[in-house]
Amino acid sequence: xxIFVPVSGFLGAGKTTTLLAAARELRARGHRPAIVTNDQGCxxxxxxxxxxxxxxxxxxxxxxxxxxxxxxxEVTTTLVEAGADVVLxxxxxxxxxxxxxxxxxxxxxxxxxxxxxxxxxxxxxxxYRAFARAWAAGLDDxxxxxxxxxxxxxxxxxxxxxxxxxxxxxxxxxxxxxRNPSALVIPYSxxxxxxxxxxxxxxxxxxxxxxxxxxxxxxxAAAEAxxxxxxxxxxxxxxxxxxxxxxxxxASLSRAAAGTLVGHAxxxxxxxxxxxxxxxxxxxxxxxxxxPGPPTAANARAVFNLRVAWPxxxxxxxxxxxxxxxxxxxxxxxxxxxAPAAFQPSYPKPVHRLTRD
Numbered sequence: 118x119x120i121f122v123p124v125s126g127f128l129g130a131g132k133t134t135t136l137l138a139a140a141r142e143l144r145a146r147g148h149r150p151a152i153v154t155n156d157q158g159c160x161x162x163x164x165x166x167x168x169x170x171x172x173x174x175x176x177x178x179x180x181x182x183x184x185x186x187x188x189x190x191e192v193t194t195t196l197v198e199a200g201a202d203v204v205l206x207x208x209x210x211x212x213x214x215x216x217x218x219x220x221x222x223x224x225x226x227x228x229x230x231x232x233x234x235x236x237x238x239x240x241x242x243x244x245y246r247a248f249a250r251a252w253a254a255g256l257d258d259x260x261x262x263x264x265x266x267x268x269x270x271x272x273x274x275x276x277x278x279x280x281x282x283x284x285x286x287x288x289x290x291x292x293x294x295x296r297n298p299s300a301l302v303i304p305y306s307x308x309x310x311x312x313x314x315x316x317x318x319x320x321x322x323x324x325x326x327x328x329x330x331x332x333x334x335x336x337x338a339a340a341e342a343x344x345x346x347x348x349x350x351x352x353x354x355x356x357x358x359x360x361x362x363x364x365x366x367x368a369s370l371s372r373a374a375a376g377t378l379v380g381h382a383x384x385x386x387x388x389x390x391x392x393x394x395x396x397x398x399x400x401x402x403x404x405x406x407x408x409p410g411p412p413t414a415a416n417a418r419a420v421f422n423l424r425v426a427w428p429x430x431x432x433x434x435x436x437x438x439x440x441x442x443x444x445x446x447x448x449x450x451x452x453x454x455x456a457p458a459a460f461q462p463s464y465p466k467p468v469h470r471l472t473r474d
Contacts, residue, residue: 118205118230118231118234119132119195119197119201119202119204119230119231119232120202120203120204120231120233120234120319120320121204121206121223121232121233121234121236121378122139122203122204122205122206122232122234122237123135123182123206123208123219123223123233123236123237123355124205124207124208124221124237124238124239124275125208125212125213125215125237125238125239125267126237126238126239126240126241126267126275127211127241127244127264127267127380128210128211128344128380128381128398128424129210129241129379129380129381129396129399130210130239130241130244130277130307131239131241131277131307132207132210132239133144133154133163133167133207134277134307134308134407135168135239135275135277135315136152136205136207136353137152137166137167137307138207138287138308138310138311138312139312139315139316139319140152140170140171141170141310142312142313142316143203143316146316147204148202148203148316148328149173149200149201149202150171150173150201150202150203150204150206151171151173151174151175151196151197151199151201151203151205152167152170152171152173152174152175152204152206152207152298153174153175153176153177153189153192153193153196153204153205153206153207154167154174154176154207155176155177155178155181155182155185155189155206155207155208155209155212156177156179156209156213156422157177157179157180157181157209157211157341157346157443157460157462158161158178158179158346158347158348158419158458158460159176159178159179159347159348159421160180160348160350160384161176161420161422162384162385162394162420162421162422163207163348163422164176165229165384165385165387165394165420165452166392166394166407166408168219169392173196173199173201175192175193175196176368177189178193178199178249180209181208181212181217181298181465182194182206182208182209182212182218182219182448183212183214183215183219183392183465183466183467183468183469183470184466184468185466185468186219186222186467186468187468188343188470189219190223190226190227191205192207193227193231195231197230198451198461199210200267203319204231205276205447207396207447208457209473210380210424211263211340211341211344211380211424211462212284213260213263213267213270213332213337214234214266214270214329214332214465214467214470215236215270215276216270216326216329216465217329217414217470217473218428218467218468218469218470218471219471219472220233220236220328221471222468222469222471223255223467224323225471226469228289232322232323233323234318234319234323234324234368234392235272235273235301235318235319235323235324236270236271236272236273236319236324237271237272237273237274237319238267238268238271238273238274238275238300239275239277239291240268240274240275240276240277241277241281241287241398242276242277242278242279242281242282242392243278243281243399244398244399245262245293246289248261248264248265249292249348252265253472256453257263257341259336259337259339259340259343260340260378260426262333262336262337262340262384263336263337263340265296266330266332266337266401267328268296268300269296269297270299270329270330271297271300272282272299272300272301272324272326272349273300273301273302273303273315273318273385274293274297274300274301274302274396275303275305275315276289276290276293276302276303276304276305276473277305277307278306278307278308278323279304279306280306280309286304289304290302290304290449294302296465299327301318303315303318303353306395308327318459320332325422326473327473328473328474329472329473329474334464334465337465338464338465341461341462341465342429342461342462343378343426344378344380344424344425344426344461345423345424345425345426345427345428345429345431345432345459345460345461346423346424346430346432346457346459346461346462347421347422347423347424347429347432347433347436347459347460347461348420348421348422348423348458349420349421349423349436349453349454349455349457349458350418350419350420350421350453350454350455351419351420351421351440351451351452351453351454352368352416352417352418352451352454353386353416353418353419353443353444353449353450353451354450354451354452355414355415355416355417355447355449356408356412356413356415356417356448356449357413357414357417357447357448357449358410358412358413358414358416358447359386359387359388359391359392359393359410359414359463360386360393360406360408360409360410361393361446361447362386362393362417362419362443362446362447362449363384363385363386363393363394363395363404363406363410363419363443364395364404364406364439364442365442365446365447366384366419366421366439366442366443367382367384367395367396367397367439368403368404368439368442369438369439369442369443370382370397370423370434370435370436370439371397371399371400371402371403371404371423372401372402372433373399373438373439373441374397374401374425374427374428374435375400375401376400377399377400377425377427378400378425378427379397379398379399379400379424379425379426380398380423380424380425380426381396381397381398381422381423381424382397382421382422382423382425383395383396383421383422384396384398384419384420384421384422385419385420386410386419387417387419387420388410388411388414388415388416388417388418388419389414390410390414391408391410391411392409392410393406393408393409393410393411394406394407394408394410394457395407395424400425404417416456419440419451421436421439423435423459429459429460430459432459433457436457436459437453437457439455440453443458
């Protein structure tokens with residue numbers, strides 16, 4: 118029986134970094150892990166990043182796991198048949214209701230080949246505290262509503278990035294436990310690779326099923342539609358320093374988005390000698406360079422994955438300006454591949470929804 122690990126969490130929580138760290142440790146323990154990425158669009162930075170670690174990578178594109186359940190089952194079956202014994206599956210960051218639409222259907226229709234691990238929601242402490250302040254002030258917009266449901270349905274609340282909050286960790290653990298007393302809260306830092314406690318829980322077996330949290334699908338859909346999504350490829354002609362190009366492009370986007378909800382902004386810059394990858398998860402924040410890439414390259418292929426609370430046309434324009442800024446700073450010339458393609462996700466329509474009162 119292969120183990121399927123369903124992982125949710127709001128955009129920018131560090132799900133991909135968590136799964137990469139988990140895959141490394143699983144291999145060190147003698148397991149054969151695979152990773153499944155997921156997106157409302159296609160051409161994913163996360164897939165490219167995962168493939169720097171392993172070839173055992175699958176994608177579910179153009180919709181979340183619940184709306185593309187058949188694709189999820191097919192991708193998972195293919196990876197298991199190829200030898201994977203643990204499948205780490207990262208849902209779209211704006212997705213929720215996974216217990217009813219993914220966990221129970223997998224157990225019901227694929228329980229003869231898969232053991233489903235506890236539903237895990239990855240939590241960014243900085244994002245959590247921002248939403249907690251809003252709730253304390255009596256504010257509850259649709260994004261906060263979706264976020265609260267992601268917390269409430271989890272069997273495991275994976276409190277990531279604890280290296281950024283230091284002495285605040287016990288208070289955060291206590292507050293998360295208060296919000297979801299049924300969940301096990303596990304603090305860790307994916308960036309440092311300290312995911313042992315998470316793996317131990319995932320490998321110990323599935324969680325006991327419990328009643329669903331009430332979910333208003335109209336509010337859920339409104340929260341998803343509040344963000345414009347853009348996956349855009351750009352051909353860059355150098356010479357260039359790939360890491361610097363990514364950093365400048367992201368800095369331009371971050372400045373433009375100051376005061377705006379940024380789910381995440383990710384840029385990969387691929388060259389023959391390796392890949393640079395950077396990200397921003399808060400408007401106005403400095404970019405983080407997760408992979409520096411090679412010092413120089415003749416040409417590159419950049420891919421932008423942007424999730425920002427703007428109209429699609431505004432996001433298209435901001436991406437174009439970010440490319441211009443990177444070219445101006447780095448002396449490069451770039452050509453967008455295809456037309457600007459920002460969009461808002463459509464209303465979620467799960468293939469299966471198995472509820473329990």
